[in-house]
Amino acid sequence: MRRVLVVDDESLARQRLSHLVGRVDGFVLCGEARNSEEALRLQQKEGADILLLDIEMPGGSGLNLAYRLSTEEAPPELVFVTAFAEYAVDAFERGAIDYVLKPVRLDRLSEALNRADKQLALRTAEERAARLQEALTAFKGEGEPEDxxxxxxxxxxxxxxxxxxxxxxxxxxxxxxxxxxxxxxxxxxxxxxxxxxxxxxxxxxxxxxxxxxxxxxxxxxxxxxxxxxxxxxxxxxxxxxxxxxxxxxxx
Missing domain, CATH: 2.40.50.1020 (LytTr DNA-binding domain)
Structure with a gap:
């Protein structure tokens, strides 16, 4: 069973994602986090295989968290969950990081989780770290709206x-x-x-x-x-x- 950590500052979004994860065979929810710092603590404790990660959160965006995780020896697979259809989709695809648009559908989440599972099976921890850093570099400068x-x-x-x-x-x-x-x-x-x-x-x-x-x-x-x-x-x-x-x- 792959362990999944849900990271989103919106309680309703966390509840929905957690519910949907429970409906996908082969995956189990190991925790929920409201922000980047909480996610880091839970990740260190639980060692999730996959993070379902919101992009815009108070106290540190999902992208900032992704950069921090990319320096880990064995980073988890990331699936960004976003309501921004215009949110640098090409950068996601170039970097092979998956994304799911809100409102999240069960079939699309299942597809993303299974894709992440395959990447975990195919790539070493070192390869995943390098791939994540490459994807985030491609994404840099294309993403978040300004304050x-x-x-x-x-x-x-x-x-x-x-x-x-x-x-x-x-x-x-x-x-x-x-x-x-x-x-x-x-x-x-x-x-x-x-x-x-x-x-x-x-x-x-x-x-x-x-x-x-x-x-x-x-x-x-x-x-x-x-x-x-x-x-x-x-x-x-x-x-x-x-x-x-x-x-x-x-x-």
Missing amino acids: LWIKNGGSEMRLSRSDIRYASSDRDYVYIVAQSGSYHIRSTMTGLAKKLGDASFLRIHRSHVVRKEEIRGFSRVAPDRFEVELNNGDALPVGASYVSKVRELIG
């Missing part, structure tokens, strides 16, 4: 995506609620949603974009009205055309 630069008083500041809880439109401005504070920026919601990308954020309304990890509840509050409840207690409406996306996220 946001926003005006704060008379200066500009960098706002990390991992700091943002949600954003709501306010006429010609967007109101951003983050762990570090709240900010008004001159932007459209469509423009901000494009900058944030859809790996960690979900558009739930024409006026609201939410970090997926912040969603802790989804409910119908009237025959034709839905809303999500967030970890901080705030509730936001879900537009009718976005209901299916929220339901898809929560499984």
Whole structure:
């Protein structure tokens, strides 16, 4: 049995991946990690054969973790799990590192895990380390979206995506609620949603974009009205055309 470690900062994503791993013959879940540091500790303890690894995570991206693992004597096989369809797919293929797009389908995950299993059987630890470093070099410079630069008083500041809880439109401005504070920026919601990308954020309304990890509840509050409840207690409406996306996220 190949041991699989799931690494994703979103609890719903971890739950879904863990459930799907249990449905693929020949593979067993050996742990879940919410960030890179937790993943490293678990990997040292459990010695997983395969990591299912999210790309964008607070406190260190999946790519940073992959670089750190590439220096190990016997790195695990990596399968990146991402919602970015535009996320340097060619680099994955050139480096022969597999990737699975969210929302993850059982058949696609099974294919990726079995491919990783074959690579483990065919290659030595030294070959896997060299192959991983080559793939990451091919990937370098093509991947992650940048953090946001926003005006704060008379200066500009960098706002990390991992700091943002949600954003709501306010006429010609967007109101951003983050762990570090709240900010008004001159932007459209469509423009901000494009900058944030859809790996960690979900558009739930024409006026609201939410970090997926912040969603802790989804409910119908009237025959034709839905809303999500967030970890901080705030509730936001879900537009009718976005209901299916929220339901898809929560499984």
